Amino acid sequence: MTTRTLLNGLAYRALYRAGLRPWEGYRTAAAPSVDALFDREVAGRAPPLGRALDLGCGRGQYTPELARRGWDAVGVDLVPQAVDEARRRAGAGVTFVVGDVTRLETADLGTFDLFLDVGCFQGFDARQRAAEGRGVTALANPGAALLMLAFGPTRLRSMIGGASRADVEAAFPGWSVDADEPASTAGLGWPMDRTAPRWYRLSLA
Numbered sequence: 001m002t003t004r005t006l007l008n009g010l011a012y013r014a015l016y017r018a019g020l021r022p023w024e025g026y027r028t029a030a031a032p033s034v035d036a037l038f039d040r041e042v043a044g045r046a047p048p049l050g051r052a053l054d055l056g057c058g059r060g061q062y063t064p065e066l067a068r069r070g071w072d073a074v075g076v077d078l079v080p081q082a083v084d085e086a087r088r089r090a091g092a093g094v095t096f097v098v099g100d101v102t103r104l105e106t107a108d109l110g111t112f113d114l115f116l117d118v119g120c121f122q123g124f125d126a127r128q129r130a131a132e133g134r135g136v137t138a139l140a141n142p143g144a145a146l147l148m149l150a151f152g153p154t155r156l157r158s159m160i161g162g163a164s165r166a167d168v169e170a171a172f173p174g175w176s177v178d179a180d181e182p183a184s185t186a187g188l189g190w191p192m193d194r195t196a197p198r199w200y201r202l203s204l205a
Contacts, residue, residue, distance in 0.1 A: 030183070030184040030186045033183070033184045033186075034062075034065075035065070037147060037199060038065055038066065038069055039069070041114065041145065041147065041201075042069050042070065047070055048070070048072075049069070049070045049071050049072075049113065049114075050071065050072065050112070050113030050114065050141065051071065051072045051073075051074065051110065051111065051112045051113055051114075051141075052066045052071035052072065052073045052074070052112060052113065052114040052115070052116065053073075053074050053075075053076065053109065053112045053114070053115050053116070053139070054066065054073065054074065054075040054076070054116045054118075055076060055101045055115060055116060055117040055120050055121075055132070055136075056076070056077055056078075056101055056117065056118070056119070056120030057075030057076060057077045057082075057083075057086060057096065058077055058079075058082045058086070059082050059085045059086045059089065060075050060085075060086030060087075060089055060090055060094070060096060062075075062116060062118060063075035063086070063090070063094050063096070064089075064090055064091055064094050066114070066116065067091070067092075067093040067094045071113075071114060072093065073093060073094050073095070074094075074095045074096070074097060074109060074112075075094070075095070075096045075097070076096075076097045076098075076099040076101060076104075076107065076109065077096070077098065077099070078098070078099070078100050078101070079098075080098050083096045083097070083098045097109065101117075101120060101132050101135065102124070102128045102131035102132050102135065103131065103135065104132070104135030104136065104138065104139055105134075105135050105138050105139070109139060110139070111139050111140065111141045112139050112140060112141060112144060113140075113141050113143070113144050113145070114144065114145050114146075114147070115136050115139075115140070115144065115145070115146040115147070116146075116147050116148075117132075117146065117147070117148040117149070117150075118148075118149045119149055119150070119151075120132075121148055121150055121163060121168070121171070122150040122151050122162055122163045126167075126170075126171075129163070129167060129170075129171040130170070130171050132171060133171035133172045133173070136172070137172070137174060137175070137204070140204050142204065143203070143204060144203070144204045145178075145201060145202065145203050145204075146172070146175065146200075146201070146202040146203075147199065147200070147201055148168065148199070148200045148201075148202070149183055149197060149198070149199055149200075150162065150163040150168070150197065150198060150200065151163070151195035151196065151197050152164065152195055152196035152197065152198060153167070162195060165177065165180055165198075165200070168200055168202070172202055174204065174205055175202040175203065175204055175205060176202065176203055176205050177200060177201070177202055178201045178202065178203050179199065179200065179201035180198060180199075180200055181198060181199045182196070182197070182198055182199075183197040183198055183199045184197075185197060
């Protein structure tokens, strides 16, 4: 575990203990656009859909939605408190694991057909992003896809994170960007609504 990963983990632990989870409002406020992306991913796939991994799942806002659509859904997060709460809130067909998304190869999670990253990648430095990319690639089945929501590299990047398309592509060599679309800023509030968030869809070449 790198020093920055440790610091990120400590910061998120402190926020969860304090009950401060400003990122969670986005799931409710932007539900129509997020659900449309999830539905689009299912369209054209024949069941069984396969396995999906929610990277940096927190308290499990998105993981159950993947399961509801037919994925065998797994959420992974570095903060034990968040994972414990996710487990209490989850329904059938969902598994939550404490783990480091920059060391996925060591977590014994198996392989996956879909990966979801909502705001996790954007908070990492270049080394951590590359580590996440390697881990996702190692766990990806042929034809796997990755959906990622990331803030743009604005002036606020040092405070709240952000990643460019070039950052995403650099961390995931061997993957192709199939979609690059602006994301809704509903529910983000200031200053996060000034971060030009984007949804990326990548597929393993």
